[in-house]
Amino acid sequence: MIQLNVLLLEQDPGRRSNLEKALAGKGYGVRAVPDAASLLAVLAANPPHLVMLDVDLPKNEGMAVLKAAHDSQPSVPIICETENPTVESAVEAMRRGAVNYISKYKPMTESLEFIDHALERERMEVETRLKARERRVRTFDDPTTLSRIDGILSEHDYKESMLISYLQDIQKDLNYLPQDALRFVARRVNVSLPRVYSIATFYKAFSLRPRGRHLVHVCLGTACHVRGGGKILESLERELGIGAGETTYDNKFSLESVRCVGCCGLAPVFMIDGKFYGKMTQDKIPDIIVRYE
Ligand code: FES
Secondary structure (H helix, E strand, C coil): CCCCEEEEECCCHHHHHHHHHHHHHCCCEEEEECCHHHHHHHHHHCCCCEEEEECCCHHHCHHHHHHHHHHHCCCCCEEEEECCCCHHHHHHHHHCCCCEEEECCCCHHHHHHHHHHHHHHHHHHHHHHHHHHHHHHHHHHCHHHHHHHHHHHHHCCCCHHHHHHHHHHHHHHHCCCCHHHHHHHHHHHCCCHHHHHHHHHHCCCCCCCCCCCEEEEEECCHHHHHCCHHHHHHHHHHHHCCCCCCECCCCCEEEEEECCCCCHHHCCCEEECCEEECCCCHHHHHHHHCCCC
């Protein structure tokens, strides 16, 4: 069972202690802090699976802290609690990245239910990623994969001079170059592993991390950043269920952020397999993603 962790900022010591005990009683790991500085420090050093944030902070800093927390770890869901719920503040909180906005006047059991619900989604995502990782490991152990790679090497009589070509063909087959594949090549071609690595890391076309059939690049250069590139990345992360630098469990999409791609006039911009999508808004993303098989 995966241990899910909650980071809790509650100023009231009594409520903090009650929430901490209730969450620990449900089997969650809990880190409870009394102020914004501690919350942001823990969030940066050790991201939890969920943040529970008391937004009634001194000097009306709650919304600013919410935004800072969301900017620091965009993929971590944040639930806000307040003693002064209004429609306007709820809208503002959602705009700044909260996934829920709860009144403290409701029974604590309701807050705990919202937390359970948000963490259940996190659990499913974590499990999906773990399964994907296991699948990737199994992929290389599969004897048919090994024999395909050996076939690629034997086509050129295991000649060292064909190393780049071997790596290109292996990547075409597996979509990336697993470490075990590089070791296998080094052994069969009778060259040192550092030599194989030096080639695999020198050329940008090679990837040592799993990549999907479709590469999604989101521009976070200055122009795109200013015009909402971060929100576009967030929407893509939500739509694909992965973070930047990751690949979907079915190896369909890989998502990466890049710096200026040279068409700032169309900002914010993202690309799929080199095709540009400019002047992007979050609501257009689902329709674009479904076009890719
Ligand atoms: S900053 Fe995104 S295209 Fe230039």
